[in-house]
Amino acid sequence: MDYYKAEYIWIDGAEPTAKMRSKGKVVPKGEAPPVWGFDGSSTNQAPGENSDCVLNPVFVCPDPIRGGDNVLAMCEVLLPDMSPHPSNTRAACAEMAEKFGDFDTWFGIEQEYTFFDGIKPLGWPDNGFPAPQGGYYCGVGSDEVFGRPIVEKHLDACLQAGLMVSGINAEVMPSQWEFQIGPVGAPLVADQLWVARWLLYRVGEDVHISDSPNKGVTARLDPKPVQGDWNGAGAHCNFSTRQMRENYEACIDAAEALGRNHDLHIANYGDRIEERLTGLHETCSYREYRYGVSDRGASVRIPWQVHRDGKGYIEDRRPNANCDPYKVTELILSTVCSAAS
16 A cells, blocks of 8 residues: 655643644555544643543644655644643634734744753854854854754755745844745644744754764753843734735824733743743843834834835734744734734
C-alpha cells in the first residue's frame, strides 16, 4: 500500500506556558490526515483514569524535514465528544475571527527567540559576558552573529512548508534572532506561527557543535533569557483592519481601544511579562499604556510610513516571545473590532 507520513503537532496543557508536542502517523495516500488521539494524562490535559484526548488537524502543509509527500498537521485538541478541550485556545480565536469577518483583519507576528548551547546563549563565553549590545542587531561577522546556519535552515524549512514567512534578522542581544509570519488572517497566522516554532525546534535538533557536550542547539522563547542590561524577547503583533488600511483615524481608534483593555491584554500576553516590559530595552512598562508614531518605547507603535500615508496598521509591542498567538490575536480582534462596531 502506498502511504505518507503525517507529523501531528499540538499544544499541551503545561502551565504557565504551554509546550509543543508531536507524533507521527502513517496515512494511506489519497486520504487526508484523520482525527487521531493521544494520552492526555502525559501532557497535563487529562486525568489517568480518563486520559483520551482528540487531535483534529486544522492546518496541513508539506513536511520539509521528511520531504516527499509527507506532511505536518497542526492540530487543535478536542474532548472525546468533539467539543474544544479547555486548553484549546484556537477555538475561541476562530470564533472571534468569524464574528468580525467583515473587518478583513490581517496580522503579522514578529517572533523573537534565543539560541542556547546548554545553559548559556550560543556563542557566549563560558565565563563572563560578550561585548555590550550595540553591534549585534542585523549584524554580520562571526564575532557578532551566532547561529546563522540554523536560521537559514529554518527559513528554508518554513518556505518549503509553504508558510507565509516574510523575513528574518539578527536581534539586539547576541544569539537572539527573529522571524516574521504574515500578513495572514486569524486563526491561520497563529497556526502557521506554531508550525514555524516547531520547525525551529526540530531544525535545532540536527545541529551539533563540535566543542560542545550538548547534543544540539536549543531555541528558547524565554521573555528575559539573560538578566541584566540585555534585551528581552517579544512577539510584536502588527495588525490592521480593512478600515485601518484605508483611513488613519481608524488606526488611532484601534490604538485608543487597546489602551482601554490594557490590563486584560497584559494578563494574556505571556508569562513573566513584567520581567521584559520594564520601560527599558525598547519597551514600555507593563504598568503603563501609551502609543506613538515611530516610538519603540511605546506599548503600541504607529509606523512612520502609516503616519505619512494616512493609512495602514499598528504594532502591538507588548506580547512576549512565549505568548500564545491564538490568545493574542483573539484579544486584539475582540478589543479593536468591538470598539469599531
